[in-house]
Amino acid sequence: MTPRISTLVGSDNYFEHFAVGDRFRHARGKTVTEMDGVLITNLVMNTAQGHFNEHVMADREFGRRIVFGGVTASIVIGLASQDTAENALAELGMTGVRFRSPVFHGDTLYASTEVVATGNADRPDAGVVTFDHIGHNQHGEVVFTGQRRVLLKRASHWAER
Known part of the structure; x- marks a missing residue:
């Protein structure tokens, strides 16, 4: 199946x-800008030279600094959020997070998502959806994969009538 461009509007993505x-x-x-990399990496106190020291990284495998995986994950999940989280009541968890290829400052990331499970919650106003998220760079290379479980509002209880 070919992925479709999202047709969900923020208020239409109920369970x-x-x-x-x-x-x-x-x-x-x-x-991904230099600011993204430095800001988030500093906020989480990741001091790995691979993210900050251009001189050291020039002689390493990639020949330059790489973007911290937490930045990559944040951007990919953020890009997917417009379609998968507008009606979220709770983020329940993430599993299987993998960083498939390095990301560099100046790369452009895109996201796609597949719904892999839906289920009832222990409450009548919400259900659980499990998403597989994939992040690609501007060359189409997969840079991120991860599975995310979200508690989403049910339209039958929350939508305006």
Whole structure:
């Protein structure tokens, strides 16, 4: 199945609007800037030379600094959030996070998502959706994969009538 451009509008992505097998290519991309890399990496106190020391990294495998995986994950999940989190009541967890290829400052990231499971929650106003998220760079290389579980509002209880 070819991923479709997301047709969900933020207020339309209730639990009932997701079905197993749905695939979305999220509409926006984000170029990773030096500011993104430095800000988030500093906020989480990651001091690895691979993210900060151009001189040392010039002689290493990639020949330059790499973007911290936490930045990559944040951007990919953020790009998917417009379509998968507008009606979220809770983020339940992430598993299987993998960084497949290095990301560098100046790369542009894009996200796609597949719905892999839906299920009832222990409450009548919400359900659980499990998403597989994939991040690609501007060359189409997969840079990130991860599975995310979200508690989403049910339209039958929350939508304006």
